Amino acid sequence: MTGTYAAGTDVPAERSKAEIERTLMRYGADEFMYGTSRDGAVVQFRADGRMVRFVLPMPDRASHEFTRTATGKAKTEAAAQKAWEQATRQRWRALLLAIKAKLEAVQIGLATFEQEFLAYVVLPGGDTVGTWLAPQLDHAYSTGAMPTMLPALGAGPSTPGR
Numbered sequence: 189m190t191g192t193y194a195a196g197t198d199v200p201a202e203r204s205k206a207e208i209e210r211t212l213m214r215y216g217a218d219e220f221m222y223g224t225s226r227d228g229a230v231v232q233f234r235a236d237g238r239m240v241r242f243v244l245p246m247p248d249r250a251s252h253e254f255t256r257t258a259t260g261k262a263k264t265e266a267a268a269q270k271a272w273e274q275a276t277r278q279r280w281r282a283l284l285l286a287i288k289a290k291l292e293a294v295q296i297g298l299a300t301f302e303q304e305f306l307a308y309v310v311l312p313g314g315d316t317v318g319t320w321l322a323p324q325l326d327h328a329y330s331t332g333a334m335p336t337m338l339p340a341l342g343a344g345p346s347t348p349g350r
Contacts, residue, residue: 194281203209204280205231206254208287215291232310239310244283247275309336 193288209220212233219234225247232241247254254271255263263271302309307318324335 194278197274197281199277199281201277201280204277204284207329208280208284211288212282215295231279231287235305237279238305240305240308241310241316242283242287242308244279246279247272286336290309 195317205222208222208231212220212235215235217233217235219239220231221233222229223330224230226246227248228246229244230241232239233246234240249268249272249286254268283302290299292297294301294304307321308318311317311320313320323336329333329334
């Protein structure tokens with residue numbers, strides 16, 4: 189499903205990527221990288237002493253959203269490609285918006301860097317805090333027990349599923 193923010197943008201994805209990098213550097217990031225695959229893209233940077241990673245899911249070219257009309261008829265290859273490219277541009281613009289909003293919230297004192305970016309902070313093992321915490325949060329709600337602490341920070345009950 190395609191998002192609605194910037195749904196009609198004609199800004200190329202490459203320009204949005206460059207704008208993300210410039211924005212991050214302007215707000216103090218001192219490292220930046222991105223990569224892409226068929227399924228998604230990754231933007232990673234270091235700021236405020238933390239590595240931060242966003243994984244941006246990319247639309248599936250084979251999705252009926254791109255290959256079929258609203259009435260179910262097959263689109264031409266050119267029309268399907270154009271629709272897919274539009275959805276890709278939209279997602280890069282949406283990521284730029286999210287990053288700008290988070291950085292501005294930190295800049296004006298509305299939130300701390302950790303409050304805005306915590307779920308995306310990369311832990312020493314390579315997972316993000318959000319990826320690491322999600323199963324523990326589910327476990328905490330289902331059992332009423334608090335999640336374990338990070339192993340390097342102290343003892344606690346074992347991590348669910350480990």
